[in-house]
Amino acid sequence: MTGAELAGYQHLYSGKVRDLYAPLDPATGSPRDDELLLVASDRISAFDFALEPAIPDKGAVLTQLSLWWFDQLADLVPNHVVSATDVPAEVAGRAVRVRRLTMLPVECVARAYLTGGGLREYRADGHVSGVRLPEGLTDGSQLPEPVFTPSTKAPQGEHDEPMSYAEVEAAVGPDLAAMARDLTVAILKRGNEIAAERGILIADTKVEFGVEDGRLVLADEVLTPDSSRFWPADEWEPGHPQPSFDKEYVREWLTSPASAWDKDSGAAPPPLPDHVVERTRAKYIEAYERLTGQTFRAAADH
Ligand code: PZK
Secondary structure, three states, X not given: OOOOOOOOEEEEEEOOOEEEEEEXXXXXXXXXXXXXXXXXXXXXXXXXXXXXXXXXXXXXXXXXXXXXXXXXXXXXXXXXXXXXXXXXXXXXXXXXXXXOOEEXXXXXXXXXXXXXXXXXXXXHHOEEOOEEOOOOOOOOOEEEEEEEOOEOOOOOOOOOOEOOHHHHHHHHOHHHHHHHHHHHHHHHHHHHHHHHOOOEEEEEEEEEEEEEOOEEEEEOOOOOOOXXXXXXXXXXXXXXXXXXXXXXHHHHHHOOHHHOOOOOOOOOOOOOOHHHHHHHHHHHHHHHHHHHOOXXXXXXXX
């Protein structure tokens, strides 16, 4: 399941919850340089730990949600998808074939609500990524306008560091920097217009772009609970950390006496009990069904 062999593909890389492959050319047996296979696993992470056991169907739910968002965003930005069906049977539903692009060396983040690293910056000096914000904002406050808050792509296991807009311009040039900023903000705005009607707030999101003929192409996954903070709209109350739409049961259980785990001890967290796995699975499916208006159906396994 992690970076496992897939016949006809070469494993390239595994992140915490996803795996990347290159299709092999059947004629030569060598890896193709123009396409990739992105495979989402059912693994889940919280508090920077990979947890056990996996959440059944999580990879498929997030893959199908991302594909749905690519369609919702198609008038704003082209995307890297080649096929969601021409994939090996054992990863059907949770894998996508994509065009292999030159990726921007920047994590493109936009924030519509203030929390996490953005809140820390605001509390230090009233700015987020160089943008002056009004006084009196608190954890969970909606921002007057979404703000582009880019960060570095840190190596696995390290944390992304905030980048100034000038650093993005220096890294990719002023034209691509402006396109990345404007598209990232437009994607989050469109996401929130759609999600708001379905009772979900998207506090912030991280997107990745590739470059093709001087234009940006939306890559990776988009507007999923793994790349974004989803909050239940009916529980939104600025002034304290908001409950997470998908991981609330996991975090609540891990920090409760029932888990007997100290998140600051450095020790690995204990395995999640069945009821936490089942409720978390239900939340991922609920997010998919509320956003898309479609019933989630797991692909038949082979
Ligand atoms: C690419 N990642 C992150 C994703 C992983 C790691 N279209 C593309 N072209 C070239 N490179 C990438 C993409 C995309 N998307 C994405 N790293 C490289 C990533 C999924 C699983 F292990």
